[in-house]
Amino acid sequence: MSHDEKSGEERLVYMANQIAMFFASQPENEQVDGIADHINKFWEPRMRRHLFEIIERGGDGLSPMVLEAAASIRRPQAA
């Protein structure tokens, strides 16, 4: 019925890109670390696991800065 409702994964991509959008305006040396740090601090393991799944499938829809930050995002332990 509601047309623009996003799936869980789409929402996750959207949120990650929103974070990247904020840090994109920050001083250049803080951008990528800022994204990784933010996700490490506030995203629980399940969300980070999904994020890595999306990245491993090619990172469709994710901003390049999120992909770059992925190296510094903590990988959650296996569930």
Added chain:
Amino acid sequence: MCFVNEIDYGTPAVKSDKTVTLTIDGRSVTVPEGTSIMRAAREAGIAVPKLCANDMVKAFGSCRLCLVEIEGRGGTPASCTTPAADGITVSTQTERLGAIRRGVMELYMSDHPADCPACAQGDCEMAAMAEAVGLAQNRYGQEGANHLAPAPAGAHEVNFKELDISNPYFAYDPAKCIVCSLCVRACEEQQGTFALTVEGRGFESRITAGMDEPFLQSECVSCGACVQACPTGALQEKSVIEMGMPDHSTVTTCAYCGVGCSFKAEMKGEEVVRMVPYKDGKANRGHSCVKGRFAYGYATHKDRILNPMIRQRISDPWREVTWEEAYSHVASEFRRIQHQYGRGAVGGITSSRCTNEETYLVQKLVRQGFGNNNVDTCARVCHSPTGYGLKTTFGTSAGTQDFDSVEQSDVVLVIGANPTDGHPVFASRLKKRLRQGAKLIVIDPRRIDLVRTPHVEASYHLPLRPGTNVAVLTALAHVIVSEGLFDEAFVRERCDWDEFQDWASFVLQPENSPEAVEKASGVPADLIRGAARLYATGGNGAIYYGLGVTEHSQGSTTVMAIANLAMATGNIGRPGVGVNPLRGQNNVQGSCDMGSFPHEMPGYRHISEDATRAIYESLWGVKLDDEPGLRIPNMLDAAVEGSFKALYIQGEDILQSDPNTRHVAAGLEAMECVVVHDLFLNETANYAHVFLPGSTFLEKDGTFTNAERRINRVRKVMEPKNGYADWEVTQKLAQALGKDWTYTHPSEIMDEIAATTPSFAGVTYALLEQEGSVQWPCNEKAPRGTPVMHMGGFVRGKGKFVRTAYVATDEKVGPRFPLLLTTGRILSQYNVGAQTRRTENVVWHEEDLLEIHPFDAENRGIRDRDWVKLKSRAGETSLRATITERVAPGVVYTTFHHPETQANVVTTEYSDWATNCPEYKVTAVEVSPSNGPTGWQEDYEALSQRSRRIGHVEAAE
């Protein structure tokens, strides 16, 4: 059982560096210069007879009872209006004064009802004062001209006025009124509404509301200040008329908004007779609003559920059970679900309406009992961006000032807040300062009352398009930097100079100029320039903000933009300035302080800090998870996905208060055990499997922390109608889950908080008893608390400037949805209305209305009070329209106090980038005429009816 008696000093306290010493009735007394003789006498222990004076409003000198004699001066001046002077000798009682007072009282009593029931109750000072001055006779009788009875048939009626019982909470009986004008002054000086006046002259003068209207039809906001001030029975609470005078009282804290007013709960047995604002309350200083003063009836409303209930499926009727059965059911379900789906499949939500102690226990239950960090709180949907933004820039997640601070402000900037409706008692204190000459800037899409209200007019109102806060605030910074209006000395000393320079060059970019921002925001550039100059150069500049700042996709960025402005202009770290979030609920501040967020332990310490976890691990005897847990929206996502199955919700109605109602409903429906712990079968309870009855603030001990970080005591004045305070219920649940909790009183919980949280280290109930209240941080460095933060430097060390680039929300208007909807609150109602809708406050606001500009209404063929359909990309609902120019063309506005409206059916799932705080304040919508409620509203109503059925209990075997 005792009665809290407050001394009335007769006239307000005066601040002065100079003192004067005088002699009153042989006693020497020293007072600040400018103090009245009446007040000086009271401080020396002498109560001068009076009727028309109290220490909340300026003296007026009309009753002529407080006359005194001063050696060497002629006549008998009124002690209330005569200042104390050095070296004078005053007599308050002589034969001459006694004769005058008796003469005055005799005249008063000749026009006072002989059988005044208020006098008999002790709620009218007339009889008491007549006795005090020794009046033994009345030579005039009551036959002459009077105000007591209607004139005989045919005679010209000028003096008599009918009893006015239009207000649901108090009555006005003009026959008992002595026209002392205390009520008029209270309405003006304390409340700032100017609803009352003295009409007519001489013997014909009468107190009237509005244009001689019934109180309810006038501008009166029912704050109760006049009732409190009235020395006779003319203005009296209906509850006192019905129940008689209270016989004992206890000081406690209001459970409505984040102002956190102190009240005396005046009782008769276990019944509240009235709530009277407490003068020593440091948040409210003796003032109140209609909610705290009068709207406590929900506490005894018949809708309260008093017995625990469970059901297998949410389509079943409820079945009443014993507490033991409820606890063991919840424990076994949570154990089963964790066993079946994993430790992370359960969680809890703490309440901003409950006490600090209760909130602390819920997060402890989750962390220690459930073994995860899946705890969140309703602050998620209101002030989580405040937490993020102020922590990043200043180093701590809280407002910087106390409310007294506003008395020293010269320029006040209000953005995204509507204090006269949302935080009325603070608004009254603010208006008082504005009437004294402080300047006001309002940044708000709507022309809120504060923009123009009696004797207050904003110097600037910036009516921005919803969603453009960051653009406008950064443009203000652009003006401040480009015109060199920043405080370089402050920035160099307190902040990181390099970060400032980086920020300064950012705000100077052309896209941040007022002219560029005008296009997106709709605010004329010259208004932005004028407002920036005033804030930067007008003296002490204070910023107050509300959810119009936080509930946006750039909520956290906006908070940081506010912090940048305050730092750049040096408006931090002393009284009169600062950054002040106005908190929505009574204990939003406290619930955040108590570790309700999934990434933080109490005191805002991140869960990944080993040292912090170690403190709790050794005390609680468990290993704590070092990973952040699920936030409310994540819980719902995970539930839909199938990995989150059980939730314990204390005192929050997420179905009604969270965005995108359908998504919330789908999440809750997917869970196997939803436990709602609340006063009423709220909307969320439609999806619950277990209902645990909650208790009200009148039924428990504890503390609330208000928007000033002030920890106020909540004191139990009656036994919980449901049997148990909320903290006891959480404790029983923990015990059912095998935890050895043994708290016997909330003070022991506070002791645990203090022992584990550095900013609370010094807080004890004994200290609160002694000080009345304290503001955290309260520890070795600040043993009596901290009224103003960041005094010598920022908590984080150097203040941090953060670039705040404007990113337009993805919620955009277009041909299908051409209008922007924003939401807010109204004075008489509170939040989702669960409490206020169950009081007489409904006479002021029966339903939510959609405010729409005449231009937009006419284009759509909508007339005032028509039913309209409000449709967004997320959903649609119906409500009635009201046509007003308070909203700009292109903007519509509504409140969300009534469940039938379901305003959150239309709000979207967009949220703040940093905290997921929902973007309530911007939704693209279309409005069209309609015939009545939508299908969803009707279906939902039917579902509510169905899911609230309570089955009859079968006879016990």
